[in-house]
Amino acid sequence: MDWFLDLKARPDCRQTEQDFQAWLSRSPLHETAWDQALKAWMLLGEVPPVYEHVWRPTSSVASLPQRRRWRQWTVGAGLALAASALILLAGPSLLIRWQADHITRTAESRTLKLEDGTVIEMGGDSAIATEITASVRRVTLLSGEAFFDVAHDTLRPFTVDAGGVAIAVLGTAFDVQLADNETTVELARGTVAISYAGPEHKENFELSPGEMAAIDRRTGAVERSVIAPEDIAAWRSGRMFVNDITVGAAVERLQRYHQAWISVPDPALAARRVTGLYDLKNPDSALEALVKPFGGKVREVTSYGRVLSRF
Known part of the structure; x- marks a missing residue:
């Protein structure tokens, strides 16, 4: 190389x-x-x-x-x-741009305040569509990640749709991450009801504060675990927290904070699982920390491309 x-x-x-x-x-x-x-x-x-x-x-x-x-x-x-x-x-697809009301670029964060008083913090390379009316409060996470601090309203439940996974609340704070095949929810405060109906499976459950759940939208499998308060939406403080996910999935999250295109052509390396905190302010160091335990290296093919490999 x-x-x-x-x-x-x-x-x-x-x-x-x-x-x-x-x-x-x-x-x-x-x-x-x-x-x-x-x-x-x-x-x-x-x-x-x-x-x-x-x-x-x-x-x-x-x-x-x-x-x-x-x-x-x-x-x-x-x-x-x-x-x-x-x-x-490069950037969100044209379809997402057409659907979205709000978009962030790579490594950009943005804070919104909706008409009902709900505050949304959007992570890098993210897009949302909003619908706030006299009877409905609904947000669709089209790509990326967002943290929601929902204003309490007993007459209008607040719903977030992320890849077909619905999160319903009255007033609470939680983070939602949308990946290619997985939706992850981290709950900071209150209670959320999560539902997902796939072609051959259906899931309905609730989360309590300090819990997180990763829903595989292909199989309907749900992985629930405990998360420390400081690790919920850690991206807001320039960190990425991952819990027992594949290197490929972690790279997909890091991609939202890296200007270069990242590829993991080695399936065995992409399938290795990681848990930890990674620095989003230095994404190249984060990539190195991801693959180094497995003998992997980060190759800077150009200033706009990175290849993660074991050679």
Whole structure:
């Protein structure tokens, strides 16, 4: 990966090319490592390996000048493909923008006060839609995370919908996080009633202060646990608290506070589970702390891309 970055930074430097070719020919392990670096870059751009014949030539006796040419082409193509993917993935989708009443950017937080007196603190890269009328108080969390301090109103229960998970309250304070397949609720004060009806499962339960629940929307499975008061919505103080979740899920949360696009192409690394507090003010250090216990490393492919790997 270091050679990848050097060649990208100095594409016309003959000395860098010569040094690279000398390193490459020194050991078959170097060629294997180089192929892994190219695969990681392709995965960063979420590009199917349709050019496998390029980065894995059928002839093992290809000349070094030929290797240099196809590797330079692969780096250039990878940069163009990844740049296109980054443009497509930057920020909330157009559909979310169309639905949302309020949106935050990456690493941005925002505090809102609704007409009923409810205060909402939105985390980075989040979006909500609100509906406050004489008879209804409803908020839809479209993406990201938000902390709700709900004004008490016995005649109008307050409902938050997060990916089909409904949280109903009268007056309370709680945090809701929405991920691709999971909704997490952390309760600071009061009581909340949570319900979820999937295609083949249905869940209804209540949380008490100091409890949290993670609902897997694919299976309906619910993981309940105790959470310290200071860890509820820890993102408000620049920290991220996670409790027995996968590295992949933790990276998904960190992505909302990192300007670069983060990829974990290694399924085994992405599946490892972590518990802890991580610094959102230094997301690169947080990424390193996530994967270091498993021998993982954070590769800065460009200033706009990070690859987490075990090599």
